[in-house]
Amino acid sequence: xxxxxxxxxxxxxxxxxxxxxxxxxxxxxxxxxxxxxxxxxxxxxxxxxxxxxxxxxxxxxxxxxxxxxxxxxxxxxxxxxxxxxxxxxxxxxxxxxxxxxxxxxxxxxxxxxxxxxxxxxxxxxxxxxxxxxxxxxxxxxxxxxxxxxxxxxxxxxxxxxxxxxxxxxxxxx
Amino acid sequence: xxxxxxxxxxxxxxxxxxxxxxxxxxxxxxxxxxxxxxxxxxxxxxxxxxxxxxxxxxxxxxxxxxxxxxxxxxxxxxxxxxxxxxxxxxxxxxxxxxxxxxxxxxxxxxxxxxxxxxxxxxxxxxxxxxxxxxxxxxxxxxxxxxxxxxxxxxxxxxxxxxxxxxxxxxxxxxxxxxxxxxxxxxxxxxxxxxxxxxxxxxxxxxxxxxxxxxxxxxxxxxxxxxxxxx
Numbered sequence: 001x002x003x004x005x006x007x008x009x010x011x012x013x014x015x016x017x018x019x020x021x022x023x024x025x026x027x028x029x030x031x032x033x034x035x036x037x038x039x040x041x042x043x044x045x046x047x048x049x050x051x052x053x054x055x056x057x058x059x060x061x062x063x064x065x066x067x068x069x070x071x072x073x074x075x076x077x078x079x080x081x082x083x084x085x086x087x088x089x090x091x092x093x094x095x096x097x098x099x100x101x102x103x104x105x106x107x108x109x110x111x112x113x114x115x116x117x118x119x120x121x122x123x124x125x126x127x128x129x130x131x132x133x134x135x136x137x138x139x140x141x142x143x144x145x146x147x148x149x150x151x152x153x154x155x156x157x158x159x160x161x162x163x164x165x166x167x168x169x170x171x172x173x
Numbered sequence: 174x175x176x177x178x179x180x181x182x183x184x185x186x187x188x189x190x191x192x193x194x195x196x197x198x199x200x201x202x203x204x205x206x207x208x209x210x211x212x213x214x215x216x217x218x219x220x221x222x223x224x225x226x227x228x229x230x231x232x233x234x235x236x237x238x239x240x241x242x243x244x245x246x247x248x249x250x251x252x253x254x255x256x257x258x259x260x261x262x263x264x265x266x267x268x269x270x271x272x273x274x275x276x277x278x279x280x281x282x283x284x285x286x287x288x289x290x291x292x293x294x295x296x297x298x299x300x301x302x303x304x305x306x307x308x309x310x311x312x313x314x315x316x317x318x319x320x321x322x323x324x325x326x327x328x329x330x331x332x333x334x335x336x337x338x339x340x341x342x343x344x345x346x347x348x349x350x351x352x353x354x355x356x357x358x359x360x361x362x363x364x365x366x367x368x369x370x371x372x373x374x375x376x377x378x379x380x381x382x383x384x385x386x387x388x389x390x391x392x393x394x395x396x397x398x399x400x401x402x403x
Contacts, residue, residue: 028229037232118224137225142188161182168217 019048022065025138026072032134033076043075066144069135073148114171121170129163132156175204181211185218251387 023044030040047068055061122130128149135145142156149156167173177200183189184197201208377386 028225031229031232032225037235040232114220115224115227118220122221122224133221134225136186137222142186157183157188160186161179164182164214164217164221167221168213171217171220173213173216173220 018064022068026068029069029134029138030072030076032137033073033131035076035079039079043072043079046075047071063144063147066140066147069138069140069144070148073131117171118167121167124170125163125166129159129166132159133163133167136160175200175207177204177207178210181207182214182218184211185215251384 026044026047027037027040030043031037035043050071051064051068054067125133128151131149132145135148140148142160143153145151145156145160146153151159177197180189180193180197184194187194189197201211377384379385
């Protein structure tokens with residue numbers, strides 16, 4: 001998606017728009033990778049500071065969206081102790097609670113079962129498949145996902161297809 | 174398997190060229206198998222998005238609830254201390270001199286917990302502020318006395334120092350800080366506070382006796398700063 005980035009380095013309102021647009025997707029991506037909300041906030045804040053420096057130093061304004069995701073992705077990888085902890089454990093009780101929140105008892109049982117199944121299916125994906133799906137859920141195009149993960153666009157397409165097929169099969173949707 | 178089935182997910186993601194999309198959509202109208210697969214992949218995709226959202230919501234909720242007990246504890250401690258300070262401050266101001274009979278001095282002298290300099294000094298007992306301390310200490314032994322003692326540093330210092338000089342040439346000695354012990358189990362859910370963890374409330378009192386600043390500092394047993402440490 002093309003963002004109005006031409007005046008980003010000088011016009012703070014453009015930077016604000018970008019922040020509002022990407023703040024939550026970036027946080028969600030990091031949290032889903034396994035970072036805590038505190039770590040995710042730190043990483044996102046650092047990423048925007050880096051963006052400011054990058055632009056102030058006359059850096060390229062092309063593909064800022066994938067640039068931000070790449071910076072946050074690398075920062076998450078550097079935090080090895082928390083990276084991907086989300087998928088190394090059974091479904092979190094807090095996630096269960098948020099899924100069944102407001103549902104009737106019957107709906108709650110069904111939803112919980114469905115999410116346990118989905119969580120187990122996600123755990124069976126390879127790290128690259130998971131990252132592709134998470135970036136895709138963050139609204140990135142295949143080309144942008146490829147830029148973040150250092151893959152060819154066609155490889156991203158194949159990976160996403162394989163991952164979705166796995167999920168559909170395991171979850172029996 | 175249909176040759177178009179490999180492009181179904183790319184169609185969902187809008188990654189196909191316009192001509193390819195149009196061709197595939199025409200095919201979907203004719204092929205029931207591809208239509209079913211297309212709907213299935215869409216459901217799997219939506220389920221994954223919902224899963225991500227639930228994970229994010231749970232982590233956000235955990236973040237906000239993590240410090241909630243501590244915030245409640247600070248609020249409760251602030252409310253208790255403020256109420257005690259206001260109560261004792263009002264008593265000290267409102268009590269007229271005639272309501273403090275000198276006989277109270279003897280009564281207070283019988284209480285070993287009271288500072289000797291006040292208890293044995295009739296002048297102190299006859300003074301409005303001194304009698305307020307006596308009354309407060311007699312009726313509310315414990316927390317109230319602690320509050321009055323702390324207030325003396327600012328509001329009551331002049332009067333008390335004057336009283337102390339009648340029998341004792343040294344100024345009124347500095348008082349130890351208030352220490353309020355609140356069991357962790359009374360404020361936090363079981364397991365929320367690690368073993369050995371305690372909190373120290375730091376309170377600053379303004380010259381008018383009102384609480385000026387309150388902070389809560391966590392302290393872990395075994396990690397206290399030693400006296401020699403800079």
